[in-house]
Every structure is written in C-alpha cells, then in structure tokens.
Amino acid sequence: xxxxxxxxxxxxxxxxxxxxxxxxxxxxxxxxxxxxxxxxxxxxxxxxxxxxxxxxxxxxxxxxxxxxxxxxxxxxxxxxxxxxxxxxxxxxxxxxxxxxxxxxxxxxxxxxxxxxxxxxxxxxxxxxxxxxxxxxxxxxxxxxxxxxxxxxxxxxxxxxxxxxxxxxxxxxxxxxxxxxxxxxxxxxxxxxxxxxxxxxxxxxxxxxxxxxxxxxxxxxxxxxxxxxxxxxxxxxxxxxxxxxxxxxxxxxxxxxxxxxxxxxxxxxxxxxxxxxxxxxxxxxxxxxxxxxxxxxxxxxxxxxxxxxxxxxxxxxxxxxxxxxxxxxxxxxxxxxxxxxxxxxxxxxxxxxxxxxxxxxxxxxxxxxxxxxxxxxxxxxxxxxxxxxxxxxxxxxxxxxxxxxxxxxxxxxxxxxxxxxxxxxxxxxxxxxxxxxxxxxxxxxxxxxxxxxxxxxxxxxxxxxxxxxxxxxxxxxxxxxxxxxxxxxxxxxxxxxxxxxxxxxxxxxxxxxxxxxxxxxxxxxxxxxxxxxxxxxxxxxxxxxxxxxxxxxxxxxxxxxxxxxxxxxxxxxxxxxxxxxxxxxxxxxxxxxxxxxxxxxxxxxxxxxxxxxxxxxxxxxxxxxxxxxxxxxxxxxxxxxxxxxxxxxxxxxxxxxxxxxxxxxxxxxxxxxxxxxxxxxxxxxxxxxxxxxxxxxxxxxxxxxxxxxxxxxxxxxxxxxxxxxxxx
Ligand code: ADP
Ligand code: MG
Numbered sequence: 271x272x273x274x275x276x277x278x279x280x281x282x283x284x285x286x287x288x289x290x291x292x293x294x295x296x297x298x299x300x301x302x303x304x305x306x307x308x309x310x311x312x313x314x315x316x317x318x319x320x321x322x323x324x325x326x327x328x329x330x331x332x333x334x335x336x337x338x339x340x341x342x343x344x345x346x347x348x349x350x351x352x353x354x355x356x357x358x359x360x361x362x363x364x365x366x367x368x369x370x371x372x373x374x375x376x377x378x379x380x381x382x383x384x385x386x387x388x389x390x391x392x393x394x395x396x397x398x399x400x401x402x403x404x405x406x407x408x409x410x411x412x413x414x415x416x417x418x419x420x421x422x423x424x425x426x427x428x429x430x431x432x433x434x435x436x437x438x439x440x441x442x443x444x445x446x447x448x449x450x451x452x453x454x455x456x457x458x459x460x461x462x463x464x465x466x467x468x469x470x471x472x473x474x475x476x477x478x479x480x481x482x483x484x485x486x487x488x489x490x491x492x493x494x495x496x497x498x499x500x501x502x503x504x505x506x507x508x509x510x511x512x513x514x515x516x517x518x519x520x521x522x523x524x525x526x527x528x529x530x531x532x533x534x535x536x537x538x539x540x541x542x543x544x545x546x547x548x549x550x551x552x553x554x555x556x557x558x559x560x561x562x563x564x565x566x567x568x569x570x571x572x573x574x575x576x577x578x579x580x581x582x583x584x585x586x587x588x589x590x591x592x593x594x595x596x597x598x599x600x601x602x603x604x605x606x607x608x609x610x611x612x613x614x615x616x617x618x619x620x621x622x623x624x625x626x627x628x629x630x631x632x633x634x635x636x637x638x639x640x641x642x643x644x645x646x647x648x649x650x651x652x653x654x655x656x657x658x659x660x661x662x663x664x665x666x667x668x669x670x671x672x673x674x675x676x677x678x679x680x681x682x683x684x685x686x687x688x689x690x691x692x693x694x695x696x697x698x699x700x701x702x703x704x705x706x707x708x709x710x711x712x713x714x715x716x717x718x719x720x721x722x723x724x725x726x727x728x729x730x731x732x733x734x735x736x737x738x739x740x741x742x743x744x745x746x747x748x749x750x751x752x753x754x755x756x757x758x759x760x761x762x763x764x765x766x767x768x769x770x771x772x773x774x775x776x777x778x779x780x781x782x783x784x785x786x787x788x789x790x791x792x793x794x795x796x797x798x799x800x801x802x803x804x805x806x807x808x809x810x811x812x813x814x815x816x817x818x819x820x821x822x823x824x825x826x827x828x829x830x831x832x833x834x835x836x837x838x839x840x841x842x843x844x845x846x847x848x849x850x851x852x853x854x855x856x857x858x859x860x861x862x863x864x865x866x867x868x869x870x871x872x873x874x875x876x877x878x879x880x881x882x883x884x885x886x887x888x889x890x891x892x893x894x895x896x897x898x899x900x901x902x903x904x905x906x907x908x909x910x911x912x913x914x915x916x917x918x919x920x921x922x923x924x925x926x927x928x929x930x931x932x933x934x935x936x937x938x939x940x941x942x943x944x945x946x947x948x949x950x951x952x953x954x955x956x957x958x959x960x961x962x963x964x965x966x967x968x969x970x971x972x973x974x975x976x977x978x979x980x981x982x983x984x985x986x987x988x989x990x991x992x993x994x995x996x997x
Pocket of ligand 2: 485740
C-alpha cells in the first residue's frame with residue numbers, strides 16, 4: 271500500500287546532481303542577453319525613437335504615440351533574431367504570480383501565406399480575457415472588458431521563445447485590476463513628494479527613486495516525494511506530518527555546505543537569472559533543513575519587483591530540470607522555520623544620494639534624519655495598513671510564530687539612531703551649536719560607521735539597517751508590490767504633509783533649517799510609539815504594543831479592514847494611488863482569496879484524513895487486535911493483561927484518535943457548508959477563519975499522533991525526515 275512512498279524515497283535518495291550547461295562566456299557577456307535593455311534599444315531603434323523612449327523612461331513620462339511603431343519594429347527584429355515566435359503582455363493579476371496570454375507574431379500576408387508582424391498597437395495595448403481574473407466586482411459594476419498596457423519603465427524580455435512585455439492591467443474605466451498599476455502610482459507619488467522634501471536640502475534634485483532589494487527564501491523538495499504528498503502538490507504545504515527527530519536544533523544547515531544537487535540547481539538558476547538581467551548575487555542555506563535564500567543587487571522598486579516575480583517562475587522551471595519542486599509557501603512544514611521575503615527598501619535622489627544614509631555634513635545629516643523621521647511617522651500612522659499589506663492566509667502561519675516578525679508593526683532603529691532620536695526629542699540637537707567644534711550632540715555628529723554597526727534585531731518586522739529599512743514581514747510567496755505600494759504611498763503622503771508645513775513656515779519668514787528641525791522634532795515625538803528595539807517575540811511586547819495603540823489584530827480577514835479605514839482611504843486618495851472603488855474591490859478579492867485558500871486546504875485535509883490515514887490506521891489497529899486475539903487463543907491460561915496490555919492501550923488510543931478525526935472532519939465539512947452559503951466575502955472569510963481553521967489544527971494534531979503509532983511500513987505519506995533532508 272505504501273509502495274508509492276517507498277518508491278519515491280528510493281528515487282529521491284538515488285538521485286545525482288544534474289549537470290548544468292555552463293556558458294562558455296563570462297557573466298558580463300551573457301548578462302541581460304534576453305532583455306531588450308538600453309544597449310539593445312540603442313542598437314535596434316532609430317536615434318530619435320531611442321532618445322524619446324529613454325527620456326520617457328527617465329522622466330516618468332508617457333511615450334508619444336508616434337514612436338510606438340518604431341519601438342515595436344526594433345523590438346520585433348531583436349526578438350525574432352533571438353528565437354522568439356510569440357509575444358505576450360505579462361501582467362500581475364490580483365491572484366498570485368503573473369499572467370500571460372501568448373499570441374504568435376503571424377498574420378495573413380494576403381497571398382495565402384503568413385508574415386510575422388508586430389505593431390505599435392500590439393505593443394502598447396492588448397485585451398486579455400479579463401473575465402477569468404478577479405476584479406472584486408469592478409468589471410460587473412463598470413465595464414466587462416479589461417486591457418493591459420505597456421509599462422515602458424520595465425524592459426521587455428524573452429522567456430523560452432516568447433517575447434514578454436511587462437504591462438499594467440486595468441479596466442476600461444481605468445480602475446486597476448492588478449498590482450503594478452497602484453505600485454507605479456505610489457512610486458510616482460513618492461518621487462514627487464520626496465523631491466519636494468529633498469529640494470529643501472539640494473534644489474537641484476529632480477527625482478527621488480525608491481529601491482528594493484528582496485531576499486527570497488524557499489524550500490526544495492525532491493519531485494518524487496512532492497508528488498507522493500497530495501497536500502504539498504495541491505496546497506504548497508504539508509497539512510500533516512510529525513516533526514522529524516532531527517530538525518533544525520543543531521543549527522547545522524545555516525551557512526553549511528550546499529548539497530551538490532542543490533548547488534547545481536542554484537548555478538543553473540543564477541545563469542538563467544543573469545541572462546534575464548536579474549542581478550542575483552547572494553545564495554546560501556537558510557535556518558531550516560532544505561531551506562535556501564537568493565538575493566539580488568537592489569534595483570528601482572518596479573523593476574526589482576518584476577524581477578522577483580519573474581525569478582519565482584524561473585525557479586519553478588529550473589527546479590523541474592533538477593527533479594526538484596520549489597516551495598515558495600510561507601510555511602511548508604510545521605515545526606521548522608517558514609519562509610519570508612525581506613524587503614530592503616530605500617529612497618535615493620537622481621543625484622545618487624541615498625536618503626536613509628547618514629552623511630558627512632550637517633546638511634546631509636539633517637536630511638538623513640528628516641527622511642528617517644518621516645518614514646517612522648508614516649509607518650506609525652499607518653501601522654495597521656502596513657500590516658494588512660503583508661497579511662495573507664499563507665503568511666499567517668509564519669507571522670507571530672516565534673521565528674518570524676510578530677504580527678505587530680514596529681520599527682527597530684539600533685542604539686545610535688535611538689540616541690539621535692532621543693537627542694532630537696529632548697531638544698539637545700541645536701543647529702547653531704552643532705556647527706561649533708567640541709560639541710558632542712548635533713546632527714553633524716552622526717557617525718559614518720553606523721552603516722556597519724547597526725546591530726541586527728531579528729525579531730523586528732521593520733528595521734533600520736544603516737542605509738535602508740528592512741521590511742521583514744513580507745511572505746515568501748507574495749507579490750512585493752502589495753507592501754511596496756502601501757509603504758511608498760504612506761511615506762509619500764507624509765512627505766507631502768511635511769513639505770507643506772515647511773513651506774508654510776518658510777513663507778512666514780522662518781529659517782529653513784530651523785523649521786525643518788522643529789517639524790522633525792514634532793514627528794519624532796508623535797511617532798514615538800512605533801519605535802521598539804526590544805524582543806518582539808516576548809509576551810510583554812504584545813501587552814506594551816497594545817497600550818501604545820499599535821494594531822495587534824491577528825485574524826487576517828479583520829486585518830484587511832485596515833485598507834478601508836478612513837485614514838487609509840484618505841491617504842490613498844490624496845496620493846492618487848487607489849480610489850475608494852479600487853480599495854473596496856481589492857478587499858473583496860483579498861477576502862475571497864483567503865476563503866479559497868482555506869477551503870482548498872480543508873478539502874484536501876478532509877480527503878487525506880478519511881481516505882488515506884483512517885484506512886491505514888484501521889488496518890494497523892486490526893493487526894494489533896488480531897495479535898491480541900491470537901495470543902489469547904495460543905496462551906489461554908495466561909492472563910491476557912500480561913502480554914497484550916500495551917497493545918490494548920495502543921488500540922484504545924488509536925480508536926480515540928480516529929474517532930476525533932472523523933468527528934472533526936464532519937464538523938469541518940458542516941462549518942464549510944454554512945460558510946459557503948454566505949454571500950458577503952468579508953463575513954465568509956471571517957467564518958472560515960473562526961470556524962473552519964480550528965478544526966484543521968485538531969485534525970492535524972491527531973493524525974500526527976497516529977503517525978507515531980502506525981507501522982512505518984504501511985504509512986502512506988512520505989514523512990518529514992524523508993522530505994526534509996536532501997542528500
Ligand atoms: P542580509 O541577509 O544580511 O539582510 P543580504 O545581503 O542577503 O543581507 O541582502 C541584502 C539586500 O539588501 C540585497 O538585496 C541588497 O542589494 C539590498 N540593499 C543593500 N542596500 C540597499 C539599499 N540602499 N536599498 C535597498 N536595498 C538595498
Ligand atoms: Mg535581510
């Protein structure tokens with residue numbers, strides 16, 4: 271019966287590293303080979319078109335329509351020369367991942383044959399069958415159709431034999447149906463608002479860019495084992511499985527030697543990524559067995575996010591070549607660490623100044639502290655929203671679980687920045703004084719070594735790390751745009767509020783630097799509650815955070831309410847990032863997605879419990895019963911208790927576990943039945959959270975107990991010790 275499990279284990283154990291086709295050239299030669307980057311644009315586009323396109327990209331303008339045909343022409347020529355046969359508009363629907371609809375280049379030539387054609391119109395706009403993507407009712411209320419439109423700021427690339435054009439996806443009435451549209455709006459908002467503030471320090475600044483360096487964590491599992499676990503294959507995580515005797519206790523996986531099969535996979539992935547112009551740089555083992563991490567050099571947020579989405583799908587493909595399945599789920603295995611995706615985020619000017627980086631002069635440091643204080647104020651004001659931006663059914667398993675950041679947003683600053691903030695609060699930072707020699711406080715004293723000396727509080731969801739903030743609460747499977755659009759919008763709003771106040775004071779004749787310092791002090795004081803350098807895992811913090819008025823909600827469907835609070839709506843409206851209609855529609859989708867995820871898991875768990883586990887456990891129980899009976903037959907004179915007491919206890923325990931499993935599965939099905947009748951998506955998600963989810967925990971607990979009792983030979987599913995240790 272369990273032959274599938276043993277075959278899978280045998281297959282996995284016998285596998286050798288797959289050899290990788292290593293290019294003859296060095297990375298600098300093949301880097302970006304599959305990307306229509308500036309160099310290719312220069313080569314394939316007429317000079318005027320090239321200039322217009324570069325100007326549009328650099329200055330966040332739209333490309334005048336008359337150039338689109340030329341761009342399409344050049345892009346097509348390059349794509350065909352590089353083996354492309356299809357093209358697609360590549361977009362980010364409100365589900366997970368990306369979507370694409372492929373069209374081949376061919377058109378009738380009017381003479382019975384075909385020609386390969388690609389026009390400006392095809393490049394600029396496409397109408398995918400939008401009805402199959404969630405819209406939260408927007409398309410019902412407004413227009414049935416949706417279309418995708420070219421995002422010139424992210425270069426087209428060739429994947430396999432398809433030319434992929436990064437696009438936004440919107441309804442005919444202009445509402446966003448994707449993640450990229452509001453992300454671009456948020457980046458625009460932070461550019462404009464950031465520039466206003468940056469100009470107080472350097473009037474020459476033209477743009478403020480936001481940067482993102484993601485760290486993608488993932489697990490690898492041998493594909494034979496993966497397919498022997500229907501829960502993994504269908505939900506991306508194990509819904510049952512007793513902890514392995516050896517786990518991550520010895521901490522021997524982190525920075526340990528990478529197994530050769532995995533190393534081959536990583537090398538292959540790195541080569542693919544570099545061809546696609548994704549600057550991946552760091553790779554290493556993570557804390558849990560079979561867990562790894564991949565990180566690139568940071569890039570502008572929109573591009574970095576496209577690259578993250580792209581790499582997630584490339585990982586899956588490359589994984590298959592190596593007989594692996596890549597698990598991007600936040601919590602594939604209970605009892606070992608889950609996977610996150612730290613978002614290293616910063617702002618910088620077009621003149622190359624990183625705004626969260628302390629400088630050398632008083633002016634630079636006042637600018638540094640201004641931007642830091644504004645971020646703290648934004649995260650404080652919108653802490654519930656920031657949390658909502660990373661909340662999902664899958665990330666819920668990880669957050670607050672003593673391994674990942676707690677489900678409360680706070681900012682860690684480290685000792686040095688803390689001191690500076692304190693000094694500002696206590697009025698110890700004085701602009702005039704700090705110019706003189708010998709003063710120990712003052713904004714010009716911020717030491718440069720701060721970048722390397724920020725200690726690393728791993729329990730903080732949002733940490734200042736010297737020249738950037740590291741937002742660590744993001745889940746491994748998520749689209750970073752969810753967090754990046756909320757964060758950048760919130761910060762943009764706060765930047766504008768700040769700029770207004772300074773302008774006001776300045777117009778009233780106040781000294782600019784004094785006005786800035788006064789307002790910064792105000793910000794530091796009012797956002798004090800968000801600052802926490804202590805242990806985020808402790809129970810005291812939960813109490814303390816609640817006293818400070820920080821959002822402590824843990825139910826994901828309720829966390830989503832933060833998107834619709836007055837302060838969120840007003841902020842999103844002011845910055846033009848999301849309208850009320852969009853916010854409401856997107857929340858419908860979020861609640862619906864939440865429900866669906868739990869629904870699928872509950873179904874799979876019920877099926878496995880009743881059709882896989884119970885029959886096997888019953889069989890083993892029968893064996894024990896048979897044994898007891900036969901012992902009594904053979905040794906009728908000996909008191910049965912003498913030799914079968916243990917068996918009888920086991921039989922009774924198993925009976926109890928099985929009874930509870932059956933009851934709980936029945937109760938879970940009932941709870942689903944009730945929930946499924948609810949029309950309101952929010953209410954439905956709440957019932958799934960409150961009524962369905964708890965049954966899953968009980969069922970799992972009981973199944974895991976049975977796993978320890980039932981004969982290993984007949985247990986049907988690969989066990990944790992088999993899944994988790996790649997040789
Ligand atoms: P760690 O694991 O120590 O946090 P990693 O080296 O794995 O660090 O990842 C750090 C990430 O932060 C990289 O993607 C890196 O490019 C990125 N990063 C560094 N500086 C900045 C910055 N100023 N803005 C955004 N991202 C940055
Ligand atoms: Mg990190």
